[in-house]
Amino acid sequence: QQQVKQSPQSLIVQKGGISIINCAYENTAFDYFPWYQQFPGKGPALLIAIRPDVSEKKEGRFTISFNKSAKQFSLHIMDSQPGDSATYFCAATNYAGGTSYGKLTFGQGTILTVHP
Amino acid sequence: DGGITQSPKYLFRKEGQNVTLSCEQNLNHDAMYWYRQDPGQGLRLIYYSQIVNDFQKGDIAEGYSVSREKKESFPLTVTSAQKNPTAFYLCASSIGAVTEAFFGQGTRLTVV
Numbered sequence: 001q002q003q004v005k006q007s008p009q010s011l012i013v014q015k016g017g018i019s020i021i022n023c024a025y026e027n028t029a030f031d032y033f034p035w036y037q038q039f040p041g042k043g044p045a046l047l048i049a050i051r052p053d054v055s056e057k058k059e060g061r062f063t064i065s066f067n068k069s070a071k072q073f074s075l076h077i078m079d080s081q082p083g084d085s086a087t088y089f090c091a092a093t094n095y096a097g098g099t100s101y102g103k104l105t106f107g108q109g110t111i112l113t114v115h116p
Numbered sequence: 117d118g119g120i121t122q123s124p125k126y127l128f129r130k131e132g133q134n135v136t137l138s139c140e141q142n143l144n145h146d147a148m149y150w151y152r153q154d155p156g157q158g159l160r161l162i163y164y165s166q167i168v169n170d171f172q173k174g175d176i177a178e179g180y181s182v183s184r185e186k187k188e189s190f191p192l193t194v195t196s197a198q199k200n201p202t203a204f205y206l207c208a209s210s211i212g213a214v215t216e217a218f219f220g221q222g223t224r225l226t227v228v
Contacts, residue, residue: 043219106158
């Protein structure tokens with residue numbers, strides 16, 4: 001059962017443009033939503049994360065927008081650069097339920113290509 | 117340098133053979149995890165361990181086994197019972213329940 005749905009599967013953006021990746025979740029017990037960035041042949045690395053008590057979190061060119069009522073969250077990459085070309089995964093977990101931040105449910109991933 | 121080391125990077129095995137993937141961390145993290153990555157399916161949790169000598173099944177534990185005899189090590193055995201073992205396997209760790217997970221570089225297993 002896929003509890004986190006991610007779209008689009010792939011995304012092509014021109015340098016300087018805005019990249020937007022969307023995720024929707026089903027489990028209302030989820031309370032921690034990280035985004036991971038993965039380069040080919042490497043392990044994922046945490047990019048930015050948000051909790052449902054805020055609607056937006058910004059770190060540099062990366063912003064997470066969160067809509068609790070719609071059970072959706074999205075990643076916006078401003079001024080996209082060729083170096084941002086990677087696979088991006090959204091994820092979720094129920095930390096307050098006694099689990100840990102590492103026990104994650106992942107979306108299917110989005111392959112982002114930024115053309116120079 | 118602190119980090120998570122997975123070895124080997126590439127592994128080839130014949131169908132029907134068990135194979136063990138290594139994961140070692142020197143971050144002094146309590147919790148460790150194994151994920152499987154397949155194209156178009158994201159990462160799926162196989163097993164996780166929050167303390168030494170204790171581990172829990174994840175979403176796709178069938179055909180896999182683990183041990184956690186030392187804090188630094190969390191090896192994963194892919195048994196012959198795993199129907200589709202060819203995949204990219206990722207090990208991760210975290211400081212118990214209070215920090216995000218850090219991932220290793222992965223082992224690509226190909227069964228022929």
